[in-house]
Amino acid sequence: MFKFKWLKKVTVIATVMLSACVNMNAREIQVGAFFYELNGDEAVLMRPVSLKERKYVIPEKITYSSLNFKVTAIGGYKAFAGASATEIVLPSTIKSIAAYAFQDCKRLKKFEIPASVTSLSWRVFYGCDKLESIVIPPSVEYIGWGAFTGCCNLKKVVCLSPKIKFGGHIFEDCSLLRSVIYASMDAPDNWTAVMHTYVPSKTGYDAPRFTIGKTEIIELLKWHRTTYLMGQQETADLSCTCNLKGYTAEIIGTCKLKPESGKWSEMIPVRFSDDTASFIIQIPYYYTVIPRS
Numbered sequence: 001m002f003k004f005k006w007l008k009k010v011t012v013i014a015t016v017m018l019s020a021c022v023n024m025n026a027r028e029i030q031v032g033a034f035f036y037e038l039n040g041d042e043a044v045l046m047r048p049v050s051l052k053e054r055k056y057v058i059p060e061k062i063t064y065s066s067l068n069f070k071v072t073a074i075g076g077y078k079a080f081a082g083a084s085a086t087e088i089v090l091p092s093t094i095k096s097i098a099a100y101a102f103q104d105c106k107r108l109k110k111f112e113i114p115a116s117v118t119s120l121s122w123r124v125f126y127g128c129d130k131l132e133s134i135v136i137p138p139s140v141e142y143i144g145w146g147a148f149t150g151c152c153n154l155k156k157v158v159c160l161s162p163k164i165k166f167g168g169h170i171f172e173d174c175s176l177l178r179s180v181i182y183a184s185m186d187a188p189d190n191w192t193a194v195m196h197t198y199v200p201s202k203t204g205y206d207a208p209r210f211t212i213g214k215t216e217i218i219e220l221l222k223w224h225r226t227t228y229l230m231g232q233q234e235t236a237d238l239s240c241t242c243n244l245k246g247y248t249a250e251i252i253g254t255c256k257l258k259p260e261s262g263k264w265s266e267m268i269p270v271r272f273s274d275d276t277a278s279f280i281i282q283i284p285y286y287y288t289v290i291p292r293s
Helices: 002-025
Strands: 028-031 034-039 042-048 055-057 061-064 067-074 087-089 133-136 156-159 179-182 196-199 217-219 221-223 227-229 240-242 248-251 262-273 278-290
Touching: 028 061, 034 061, 034 067, 042 061, 221 278, 240 248
Parallel strands: 042 067, 055 087, 133 156, 156 179, 179 196, 196 217, 227 278
Antiparallel strands: 028 034, 034 042, 061 067, 221 240, 248 262, 262 278
C-alpha cells in the first residue's frame, strides 16, 4: 500500500512538470530586461522590455521556474528596432540574429558580432546610420539581403569568414564605405568592391556584383621572394610587404619547400594588427622550385 502511494505521488509530480514545460514552450515569458520564447533547454530573445535603455547586455543563460536555459538567438522580428542604445552586447552563445533585429538603432556606433554567430538575416542593421565599422567573425556562413542597408556612416568592414554567402545589396546606400577586407580565397556570392578592397589573392576575385564608387582590388601581402633553386634551402623566405593601410603584418607560420621542381602553394597564417585590434587571415604563398642546371 505504501509503495502504491509513492508511485502515485511521483506520477503526479511528473505530470505537473511536463505540463509546466509545455506551457513554457507555448508562450513568451519575461526574465529581467527581456522577453524570451523557450524551446527545449534553449531561450530565444524576442525583444527588450524597454527600447529606451542606453546599453543592453544580453545574458548567456536565464533561469525560469528553477530551470536554466541557454540564450542562443535574437529571434524576434525587429527585436531592438528603434532602440536608443549606444551599445548592445551579445553573449558567446548566440548563433543567429533575425531580420531587422537592430533596425534604426540611430545611436549604435559600434557592435561586436560574437564568434558563435553563423547567420545574420536580412536587413539586420538597416538604418544604423552611426555604425562606423563592423567585423564579421569566421563563424558566419551567411548574411542576408541588405544587411547593412542605409548604414550611411559605415567606413570599414572586415569579413573574416573563410567561406561565406551574401544576399544581394549587402551594403546598399553605404556611400562612405571605403575599405572592405575579405578573408575568403574565393569571392562570396554578390560581393561588393569599394575603393580599397583587400583580398588574400586576386585569383579568386573577378568582376564584383556590386560596386561603391571607384574600386580597386588589392592583395593583402606582397611576397618578396617566390623562386628557389632545388635543394638550396629547406624553408621559404617569407619576408613580405603589408599592403593593408594602417596595419602591420606578422607571419605566424612557416613554409617547408617542396624538394621537387615545379610550381607550388602553401597557406600561411598572418596576423594583421592596428592600434585597436588584430585578426588572422590565411594568405596563399605561391612559389616555384627550379632544377639545378
